[in-house]
Amino acid sequence: MVFRPALFLAALAAAGSASCSPHPSPSASSAPAVSLAPAAPFAYYTCEVRHRWPHDPAAFTQGLLFLDDHTLLESTGMNGKSSLRRVDLATGRVLQQVDLPFRHFGEGVALLRGKVYQLTWKDHLGFIYDAATFEKQGEFSYQGEGWGLTTDGSSLILSDGTDRLRFLDPTTFTVQRSLHATHQGKPVDRLNELEFVDGQILANIWGADLIARIDPATGQSTGVIDCTALFPLATRATPEQVLNGIAWDPSTKRLLLTGKWWPEVFEVSLKPRP
Numbered sequence: 243m244v245f246r247p248a249l250f251l252a253a254l255a256a257a258g259s260a261s262c263s264p265h266p267s268p269s270a271s272s273a274p275a276v277s278l279a280p281a282a283p284f285a286y287y288t289c290e291v292r293h294r295w296p297h298d299p300a301a302f303t304q305g306l307l308f309l310d311d312h313t314l315l316e317s318t319g320m321n322g323k324s325s326l327r328r329v330d331l332a333t334g335r336v337l338q339q340v341d342l343p344f345r346h347f348g349e350g351v352a353l354l355r356g357k358v359y360q361l362t363w364k365d366h367l368g369f370i371y372d373a374a375t376f377e378k379q380g381e382f383s384y385q386g387e388g389w390g391l392t393t394d395g396s397s398l399i400l401s402d403g404t405d406r407l408r409f410l411d412p413t414t415f416t417v418q419r420s421l422h423a424t425h426q427g428k429p430v431d432r433l434n435e436l437e438f439v440d441g442q443i444l445a446n447i448w449g450a451d452l453i454a455r456i457d458p459a460t461g462q463s464t465g466v467i468d469c470t471a472l473f474p475l476a477t478r479a480t481p482e483q484v485l486n487g488i489a490w491d492p493s494t495k496r497l498l499l500t501g502k503w504w505p506e507v508f509e510v511s512l513k514p515r516p
Contacts, residue, residue, distance in 0.1 A: 285455070285465035289510040291472075295498075296334035299505045301327075305351030305360070305391060305435055306487035306500060306507075309373070313337070314489055314498075314507075317351035317360050324348030326360055326369075326376060331498075331507070340376045342369075350391030350435055352398055354412055359398060361388030368415075382415040384408075390436035390445065394458060401436055401445060405429035407461070421461035423454065430454055430463055437488035439497070444488050451485045453499075465514075469499060472508055479503075 297303075305317035314329040321344055328338035342348050342362070349361035357379065358371040364387055370380040390401040397409040397418055408420045423430040423445070432448040442464065443456040451472070455465035469485050480503070487500035487507070500507040 284463070286515045287455075287465060287467040287512045288515060289467060289469065289472075289499075289512050291508050292511055293509040295331055295507040295509065297500050297504055297507045298329075298334055298336065299503055302482075302502045303435075303487040303500055303504070304349045304502075306489045306498065307351065307353055307392075307437070308489050308491040308496075308498075309353070311491070311494065315351060315353060315358065315373075316487075317348050319348045319363070319502075321345065321347050324362075326351065326358065326371060328376070334507075338376055340371065340378070349388045350401070352391040352393045354393045354395070354398065357412075359391060359412070361391050361400070363387055363389075384410065384415060389434050389448075392436035392438045392443065394438050399436060399438065399443065399458070401433040403432055403434070403448070405431040405433065407433065407436075407443065407445075407456070407458075421458075423456050423461050423463060425454070425463040430456075435486045435488055437490050439488075439490045440492075444490075446484075446486050446488065448486070449484055453485075453488065467512060472499065473501060473504055473506075 302319040303316060304319040307315050309315050312331050314331055316327045316329050318325045324342040324346055326340045327336050330337055346365055347363035349363050351358060351360045353373055356373050358373050360369045366383050368382045369378060371378055386402040389403045392399050398412050400408045400410055405423045406420055409418045411418055423433055434446040434448040437444045443458050445454045445456055447454055451470045453467040454463050457464050483501060483503045485501040489498040496509055498507050498509050
């Protein structure tokens with residue numbers, strides 16, 4: 243499939259000079275909670291940095307989520323460096339880690355009913371861990387590549403680098419249904435790391451520093467978040483340092499963003515443009 247980030251970029255240009263401010267404003271600490279309730283027909287978001295947290299610059303982030311107010315769960319990639327980690331948010335320190343065998347390239351991760359599910363890239367294989375102990379409890383298989391993973395509370399939702407999202411039964415791992423992400427009737431592909439937020443799917447678009455908001459019922463993109471200014475391209479050491487990592491705490495409405503080999507995690511608030 244053909245990557246079409248230009249569709250989103252054109253939409254942002256039409257809405258104005260939307261961007262993510264890399265510096266918090268004086269009122270950032272009192273900014274309203276993040277809300278991604280459906281908006282018709284399409285919502286354009288800017289983001290304001292509320293806080294910066296240290297992040298391991300050697301972590302090739304493939305999946306990110308909140309375990310509690312102070313702790314993150316992170317999946318990292320690259321052969322020989324792939325892992326599942328429990329990370330202290332305040333310091334970026336790795337508190338617990340399970341390394342994958344060299345042959346496996348770690349990908350997305352999801353937490354459901356006390357179990358952690360972790361994908362691999364091209365091996366058609368996922369791992370299941372106990373969330374408290376990181377003890378491996380089993381494996382599962384799927385067709386195609388594994389990129390991002392999240393859950394709506396009942397199903398696992400898997401991306402594979404195309405415009406397709408598959409909903410898997412978390413016990414049998416059979417495909418319950420699938421949908422294709424679209425924007426203005428055209429496919430939105432290279433969907434990567436996923437997070438389920440306020441009834442919507444947030445999906446990193448690989449290589450674009452944009453996050454698509456996707457209706458889980460129809461696949462239609464209902465919004466886009468422009469994150470191009472969080473970690474400017476000119477300051478990156480390699481093109482592989484792309485945005486890829488979304489963590490959401492529904493109890494506090496905190497949204498965290500980071501990327502592959504990024505030195506920081508950004509807590510942001512989203513601002514819809516008229």
